[in-house]
Amino acid sequence: MKPLPLSAALISIDVQQAFDCPSWGRRNNPDAEQKIAALLAAWRATGRPVFHIQHHSASPAGLFRPGTPGYAHKPEGQPLPGEAVIVKSVNSAFIGTDLEVRLRAAGIATLAIVGLTTDHCVSTTAxxxxxxxxxxxxxxxxxxxxxxxxxxxxxxxxxxxxxxxLASLHREFATVVWSEELLASLGLQARARA
Known part of the structure; x- marks a missing residue:
């Protein structure tokens, strides 16, 4: 993988406590949040931009309602002061938000996407x-x-x-990579194992 530019943005999607609810059923990749935390640390260490996407339930019965525990970010994906938090109410982080405008205004042309869930909001945004x-x-x-x-x-x-x-996205809408590859492209391969 080629080195990523300093302007490359990390987009962290819906790393929220609502996904801890047992009603979702069985989940894959239990280490995803730790990988997200490692990538956030690397992006911050290299001064690259970070955007947090936070889902807001349109339904009053939704698990992502503001003011409920489910709306809050998980500790591994917690935004730091000054980092952009963009609230969405549909699957795509681009619909009904100013994400594209912010990215274009900052001259950002490269995105790395992480978060929950692979086949819904992550896929739609990618x-x-x-x-x-x-x-x-x-x-x-x-x-x-x-x-x-x-x-x-x-x-x-x-x-x-x-x-x-992942198979339907790869080489069509995005390039699928693993965290170690991405960290290596930042010159931080040792962090992937930390």
Whole structure:
């Protein structure tokens, strides 16, 4: 992987406590939050821009309602003072927000996307980023999702959902990479194992 420019932004999507609710079912990649924390630390250490996306439930019964524990960021994805927090209410971080305007205004052309969940908000945001012409990297081991049941009743494991989402994004909307590759592109490969 080529070195990332200093302007490359890390987009951390929906790293919120609502995803700890057992109602989601079984999840893959239990280490995703630790990988996200390592990437956030690396971005901060190198002075690269960080954008946190926070989901706001449109439904009064939603798990992501402001004022509830589920709306809060997980400790591993906690924004620092001065870091951008963009609130969305749909799957894409670009719809109904000023994310694209902020990125363009800052001269940012390269994005690295992490967060929850791989096949929903991460995928939708990555697809739009690619369509908008951003050089987009999706970090496979810094994303995760849950098991699902299809409309015909077939069960899909969390691993299947994650892997097929990555396969459909790779080389079409984004380049799928792993956190060690991304950290190496910053010259910080030792941090991936920390």
């Amino acid at each position: 697809r739009m980023a690619g369509n908008f012409g951003f050089e987009t990297y999706l970090v496979a081991d810094a994303t995760a999702t849950f098991e699902r049941t299809g409309p015909d009743g077939r069960h899909f494991t969390a691993e299947q959902m994650h892997d097929t989402a």
